[in-house]
Amino acid sequence: MIKKISFTVALGLASLGALSGQKLLCQEDGNVTEGKKRAEEERATKKTKPRPGPTPGQQRRAASSKCFLTGSWRNELGSEMQIQEVNRDGTFSGEYRTAVSLAQRPIQAAPLNGSQHFDAAGQPTFGLTVNWKSFSDSTTVFTGQCFVDENGKEILETMWLLREKAEAHDGWGATRVGKDVFTRINGQNVDESVRSDGAR
Known part of the structure; x- marks a missing residue:
């Protein structure tokens, strides 16, 4: 059991x-x-x-920095421009030396004239015209904005239209469009004595 x-x-x-x-x-x-x-x-x-954005320190640095047009700039193709001091009314002049050209004559420096919008945040929009009369029958207009990126680096983001002389009314065929990003040649901010907002 x-x-x-x-x-x-x-x-x-x-x-x-x-x-x-x-x-x-x-x-x-x-x-x-x-x-x-x-x-x-x-x-x-x-x-x-999403990819991580700028750190708070980088954001503070960018927010506290202002971008000034005055000075020497170079784009990704090697073209250079020198912008003289911006006047109190926002107008400025300077010189542009292109690194690329389809003209038959040798490249020479060309005068530029422009105007910027005064922006309290220090990221102004601007426009400028380059007359290539010294070696080409064409004119280029640029429009863009001056930025300070998260690393404190000044850049000019621009779009441009180049109009060549045409024998007939051929606006599209005689016009080219493109974009360029310029950075300050010395990689330094401009001295406060030549501020592009006209302040002294």
Whole structure:
């Protein structure tokens, strides 16, 4: 009798063990599935996660810096321009030396004249005209904005239109459009004595 009870108890325990083992096996499968879901969600989040922006220090530096047009600038093609002091009314003049030309005559420095908008934040918009009369029958107009980036570097982002002399009314064929980004040649901010906002 004792042997029968022991056998029955043993059989019952084995059944319970099998049942509980089955349950645990199911729970483990569920955990694995849940883990896979979580991993997939994390991967998806990483793909769509925005790139980190400028640090608070960089933002403060950019906000406290002003961009001044006065000085020497060079674009990505190697063309250079020198902007003289900006007058109190926003007008300025200077000189432009292009690094690229389709003209048959040798490249020479060309005069430029322009005007800027005075901006309290120090990120002014501006426009300027370059007359290539010294070696070409064409004129270029630039419009853009003076920025200070998150690293404190001054840049001029510009768009331009170049109009060549045409024999007939061919506005589209005689006009080219492009964009240039200029950086200060010395990589330094202009001295306060020649501020482009006309302040002394």
